[in-house]
Amino acid sequence: MLDLWLGTLAVTMLGMGSEVTEKDLFEIIRRQPEQIDQLIGENKALKADIARLKKRIEELERRERKYAAPFSREKRTTDPNLPGRRPGEGTFAHKSPPMTEQITGTVEVDTPNTCPRCGCMGPLIFTRQDKVWVTELVPQNAMQVTEYHVPVMACPQCHHAVRGDHPAVNSDQVGATAHRLGPVLHATLQTLHHELGLPVRRIGRVMDLLGGLQITQSAITQAAQRLAADGSPLAIHVDALQAQIQQAPFVHHDDTGWRISAQNAWVGTFRSADTVVFRANLRHTNVEVREGLGQNFAGVLVSDRFSSYDSRFLQDVRQQKCLAHLIRNADEVAAVLQRRPGRGELYGRRVAQVFREGIQLHRDVTMGKCTREEYAQQGEFLTLRLDALLNRAPPKSQANERLRLDIMKQRVLDRLWRFLKDPAAASLVPAGTTWRRIKGKDGQPGEQVTVQAVLGMKRTLSNGAELPAYVITRDFEQVV
Template sequence: MSAPPAGIPEADWLATPASIRSLILAQQQEIQALRQENDELRSQLTALASELAQLRERIGRSSRNSSKPPSSDGPGFKPPERRKGSGRKRGGQLGHPGSGPELLPFERVDEVVEHHPDACRRCGTLLAGEDPDPLRHQVIEIPPITPLVIEHRLHRLVCPCCSTSICATLPADVEASPYGPRLSALVGLLGSVFPLSFSKTQALLDQLLGVEISRGAIAKVRERLSAVLAEPMAQALEAARQQPVAYVDETGAPTGNADGNNPSGKRGWQWVMVTAAVTVFLQGLSRSTAAAIELLGSTFGGIVVSDRFSAYNHLPIQQRQLCWAHLIRDLTAIAERPGASAEFGAELLGLQQQLFYHGHRYKHGTIDWHGLQQSCRPIRQAFEARLQQVVELGYQRGERTPWAKTVRTAQQILQLADGLWTFLETPGFEPTNNAAERALRQSVIQRKISHGVQSRQGAICRSRLLTVTTTLRQQGRDVWQFLEQAWIAHHRGGVMPSLLPDPESAAQSTAC
């Protein structure tokens, strides 16, 4: 005889008819099976709810709450609300003096055409004389452009005494290449400052200058220009490693295997280091600590402003400033999650806004350095305490819910918490690496146009051109002139121009 079910005395169970007992046991088994099925369904529902939350968060990722670029935001993306306008129409307002095209100085005028009125419009009397202060109207036009072609003829003569054949040689100041320094510099300029594709560069040179050049010749010219820039590039990299502050970042840079140096088909990465003096780019196949050391050098002693990427973890935390712009996106993602995450995220964003408020007060001179430190000390304590509270609440191991992601993010931030506040201990730099992200935009544009480079030499050429053009624009110098002077110095001899700024301009320049 079977044992009585839980909660039924044995005497009562024995007194129950056998048919009823069988029915009760069957119902008990069915209840047990339903309970087990219910537990399984609850588990599946929890897993599906977690997966749904992850998918919603993934779909909702944008440039505001992740590292995605603004160009990836879809058409349905709603940007943050901007401040309300003044209600006035766009453009110049009533009473605005306006600014038309300025007249060029007389030294730059190539031709003057005088216009005199013939007769009085009222009575018809003939007029003569000169207006000492006539109205001036200038028309700027581009003359037809034709390339200057110089043909060098090397004559071969036979010695009348010994019958030796002697051929003349090109002078040292004559290019061995069929393309001169200024044209070669322009080809480099059209692939860097103006990121044109090979076909568009070819078309522009043909239609605008009347220069027919093949794509292969364009590649050869840029390859030679890359060799020309090796010395200024090395000098700039060494100077950047001596700067007190460096803003660094990296982005994908597809690299082909045309030369056999990328047989495994690695993606390739473009690294950048922005300093007050120069901006340096390096492209390689790795996004690792070794690649970061290759950029910064093994003895870099300044402060590195970056995101929380682990490649920079080899640096002492005292030398790091974590980017608050990246952190704001992480906090925004937390605030947009359901449940307790939203509350914690909103509080952390509120503390961040207080921090930046005092930072703006310091920039505008309403508080001094000591006042900034005093104002931000309680914000730092509250910020770290809130993160610690999130971590202490914890999550179950293996859990993949939105809350678990929030806890993991809080743990990652706390591990590098001291690196959030370096800008409050050392004045003179920004707590974001926006300068590096702005510098990388040119590389991203080139990547979208050309889909990367096909060889290691192409990667080196692109990095050197980006270094030269970005640094010179940062210093307000003429890129085309620099490339031409560097080409002449390399191929004909002379002093190679430097990417380092003059001491006076270097003292006034800033990285941001």
């Protein structure tokens, strides 16, 4: 502050020339506090701008890595509109019965002979014959409409109406809901949206082109909501998949950015050798990881180096850090230091090379290119190379030092080379992780429906390849 005052005083005196009086000096001294306060205010404003710009740079870098969901708005709508059409907008009608020339087959439903209300076992009185229809897709993608003649009988004792029963006809399929879609068609619609990512608004056009089927966007969405409701067959199927994950010998877990009503959220992937489960959460902590794995998880958790996995609640869970994430972290550090003078980028490259050779070694033993003895020897050599990179003098670069300390922490916890000494961990280092961003809705119920519907359909193989689409459709049909 004294230097600033002296410098300002010297500049002022030079500007005034040699004729500087005592009054001028007192005026200069009087103005000094104001100038100092002004400079302090400008300094604070500049610091605030620097902090704001740094935060903005970090946000742009995260978006460039596509960690946050790119398809949602940044701000929540203050007064969002309710879903559905407004009164007086559009045509409100139920699905009309098919035309006579559209009916491709007729099924006569057996006449009931028992009243479920009073238990009468005698012959029932015929009152009328209901007609219901089920529109279905045949393997050739041609529309197939089946008409069911359902006899409606009357009990002679209590006059209760008794309808004929058929496996393909629901008991409440009558009146305005007599015309419904079949399970294969429902499975196809949900697969087009959740598995292939086709927007719901365009599915109706696709079905119209394939077989002349007229279906609305709301019908597809409401079918997904009914399908994913708690207690539904799909929900039970999802619980079974979750149980398989919790009993698996190894589970890969990773999170990606998500949005729920313009709020930051995450979708976590739990993947075993033959099952994938997606879970949408508003938080990204160890609680969500433990909920997915269960309290009695005895397998190996494969993950990145996020801090939630280092929680004391997960200290008893055996872990293997994903080498692909470690390679990416080391490559990013090397890429940043490559633009700076010196040889700092070599450290990150050497670390990444060790992990790449570890993945290649695992592939070789999996494909039978090397024996177990060679696998152990080369694994010991890789361990010594990595230890030499970690147990050294701290690098001059702060980025390299952070990378070294983070990897050393996982090395001390024995979470880097578990696949080298665990014979049962044959798939701890996959060739690639299957991940596809799910296109979601804007509200929280829609998110739950989207994720849960994908849960019932999504299956992967241990090498990351997805099963054929017809298998997914078949599995989905079983739970419709």
